[in-house]
Amino acid sequence: MSKPPDENMCFGCSPQNPVGLKLKFEQDGDVCRSYFIAGPVHQGWRGIVHGGLLATLLDEVMAQWLWMRGITAMTMEMTTRYSRSVRVGERLTVEASMTSARGRLIEMAGRLLLPDGTVAVRAKAKFLKVKPEKVKKEVPAIE
Numbered sequence: 001m002s003k004p005p006d007e008n009m010c011f012g013c014s015p016q017n018p019v020g021l022k023l024k025f026e027q028d029g030d031v032c033r034s035y036f037i038a039g040p041v042h043q044g045w046r047g048i049v050h051g052g053l054l055a056t057l058l059d060e061v062m063a064q065w066l067w068m069r070g071i072t073a074m075t076m077e078m079t080t081r082y083s084r085s086v087r088v089g090e091r092l093t094v095e096a097s098m099t100s101a102r103g104r105l106i107e108m109a110g111r112l113l114l115p116d117g118t119v120a121v122r123a124k125a126k127f128l129k130v131k132p133e134k135v136k137k138e139v140p141a142i143e
């Protein structure tokens with residue numbers, strides 16, 4: 001195993017990760033928000049964005065809500081409800097907010113909206129606060 005890189009190589013947010021999503025985030029009161037347009041490489045069924053990719057977008061924005069507030073936490077559990085198909089090329093809005101916090105456990109909610117404001121996917125997730133050393137140690141090695 002090679003030494004983990006020092007720079008951020010997060011698949012969701014790193015500007016350096018060549019295959020990453022390169023998401024950027026904005027804070028709007030209690031909401032963390034990001035935008036994304038899926039391309040043909042993100043599809044499952046023809047023209048329809050892969051559900052796993054949509055879950056990744058939601059996971060990332062919920063995690064960033066915490067990270068931008070100085071909270072180091074990992075996703076422990078997540079459920080997604082896909083209500084509408086998302087098409088390649090649509091500008092998607094992804095939003096996250098906190099729903100509860102008790103000890104180390106933080107519950108988050110996320111939603112992914114189509115350009116007309118329809119909610120296509122909702123997510124609920126439990127995040128567990130961890131010591132920052134845990135995520136540093138577990139940064140995956142790359143060649």
Ligand SMILES: CCCCCCCCCCCC(=O)SCCNC(=O)CCNC(=O)[C@H](O)C(C)(C)COP(=O)(O)OP(=O)(O)OC[C@H]1O[C@@H](n2cnc3c(N)ncnc32)[C@H](O)[C@@H]1OP(=O)(O)O
Nearest residue numbers: 008010013059060063064067074075076077105126128130
């Ligand atoms: C620069 C980069 C920038 C970028 C930074 C942003 C990067 C974001 C990335 C996106 C986010 C991710 O994908 S994160 C990666 C995906 N997630 C992971 O890899 C996590 C893998 N899982 C783990 O490492 C572990 O299971 C943990 C850390 C989640 C928990 O382990 P632990 O610390 O040993 O915790 P454990 O003892 O099991 O449980 C702790 C407490 O939670 C309770 N608990 C256990 N299960 C549950 C449950 N389902 N619901 C409620 N509570 C629960 C237990 O009873 C216990 O309560 P009590 O006894 O304390 O009362």
